[in-house]
Amino acid sequence: MRLKLLAAAVTAAAATLTFTTSAQASHSWGSYHWARTSNPFTLKLGDNLSSNWKSYLSTASTDWSASSVLDTTVVTGQSNNNCRATSGRVEVCNRTYGNNGWLGLASISVSGGTHISSGTVKVNDTYFNTSTYNTPSWKTLVMCQEVGHTFGLGHQDEGQTNANLGTCMDYTNNPDGPLSNLHPNTHDYDELESIYAHLDSTSTVDQSAAVPTVGNSKASWGKRVAHSAHGDTYVRDFGKGNAVITFVIWAG
Template sequence: MRLKLLAAALTAAAATLTSTTSAQAGHSWGSYHWARTANPFTLKLGDNLASGWKSYLGTASNDWSQSSVLNTTVVTGQSNNNCRATSGRVEVCNRTYGNNGWLGLASISANGTHITSGTVKVNDTYFNTATYNSPSWKTLVMCQEVGHTFGLAHQDEGQTNPNLGTCMDYTNNPDGPPSNLHPNAHDFTQLESIYAHLDSTSTVDHSAAVPTVGNSKASWGKRVARSAHGDTYVRDFGKGSKVITFVIWAG
């Protein structure tokens, strides 16, 4: 079985979505969101990428900044290839992480329901193969993993269903038709719903200690959900602080 597009995040709703119709009704990660006091807010995407990946992050940033509630800006990364989380922003990294079953991985740190940091990792072990070494796969994976760090889940988790025309969809063929390379209108509607309320404080660009996890399931904590396509893990650091990781495995 081919590796399927990976993503991160915990949400009971996302874990139980079983059809395109139900998925499109709402595809948020439960109540996880960045705390902020005004819309639109700007989230920094830290570039820790090799030169061959930088344009894909730029495309994802431009795509998601079309939202009416958030903007993103690509800044110099503060992490390394191990992609240690940085408070108040998202760190984006690539590396040959090994034959561990995942193509891309997104994790969020959260305190309660407020996201405090995010990481995106793309695994060159697989992107260096003929199957995934293409602009289409790189565009899709980067777009989806960055989207997860805003609190978005997948619109559809079926791997053989028709493309929905969004990068927040599983697919065996990113080019479609329709193309799954960019967000669609439903993604932006969902972001408006997630960020409809304002908070009294902000976790965006906020300096604070954040927990982090590694690249293998041994560091991801307790498995809290399992499906035909992947597992969801939560590592609880106490006092409401946790890291949520959702992984799709190769069959």
Template sequence: MYKKVLATVAVAALSTLGLSAPTADASHSWNNYHWARTSNPFNLKLGDNVDSRWDSYLGTTSADWSASTVLDTTIVAGSTTGRKCAATLGRVEVCNAAYGQRGWLGIASINISGSHITQGTVKLNDTYFDTAKYNTPAWRNVVSCQEVGHTLGLDHQDEDFNNADLGTCMDYSNNPEPNQHPNTHDYQMLESIYSHTDSTSTVGAAAPTSSTTRVGNTPKAWGHRVDGSR
């Protein structure tokens, strides 16, 4: 089945929402979602739909994830607008706009066919990044890094805001400074996720590889959403 699932970096505290915080997870694959490909390393295109305030951070994010042994990312011209942020088959579109006070700094969306990712989007919410609290290099790095990480098939390493910082952008923390980039465990997790190869590829695909059904962008369709304080 072809459906849409989302992951967020959110703003409201877990304790405020009355939710229990999960403990750190040694395996942080996101439900085994992965890009189908016939060999490693594969090259995933990141469509640049961000403005000049975000260009350098997208560059850092691309370089960080390209340090993996199983994949590379390449920044290419975007095919949508920041506000619309429409997905393109076979790649990830990265966008920024003032999306409103929705409780998230960034949100990653992927479409899947079975466990295979077919396309993805990343939205970076300028409603918050235009404020003094979040308009810092550290906040921009950690959110850009984490949301692109989700589109590769990674979940969070830890969702407890009170735990010690793990030194990875895939950590939930109130302190972005030590968590701006992936860490060794993120790269190891990618090696595990992509340790097999597939008979087909969804990377750069121009059309779905099979008959698909799409579940839309509604709360009922969300496979993963985390609310927590950054």
């Protein structure tokens, strides 16, 4: 038992080292994770969605719960229309957020440098109401990807014109194609096992604490730390180890 724990600690340390030395090779950007004292842990996904979106959250929840380290459960949302972050869980919302360029937005608040303390997912009906995006495939992909970000996962690939990798954590021009990008793939589950290989002495899951938040406009997201034609990642530093990381997938 003791040896096993030690082995896990060494693996976690090695994984951390890998993230810092080859950020490109890993898609768990920044190694952000929910603090928890045992695996698998259960994360609540607050449903603030209108009826036409509920099945997509349900699919994403089932898909990600196949992971050996975490489970998700869809619960009644607590943020209504404004999608305000609730500590210890994830809030998921849809709304016509306007022609602001983004199709989907995932934000995670981080405390103590790496521990996720809340997550929000927003999908923009201004674009999902158009013929281009009003398809089950686009809705499945974006919901899956944004929920995936709230666990600390980044993108497997930021290119949009290359072939689909068969994972929702991949940008694309066409979610279907020969290999569909509608669901997580084995690499995503492996990545989650790596991120959550270690255990923490405290938990941020289901805990109440003040969490920093950002708004719906780019101006509030802080510094852009990753960029590609189809999506960007921003970090807003609130000081003392507190930050909000925002993953945006652009429409068009």
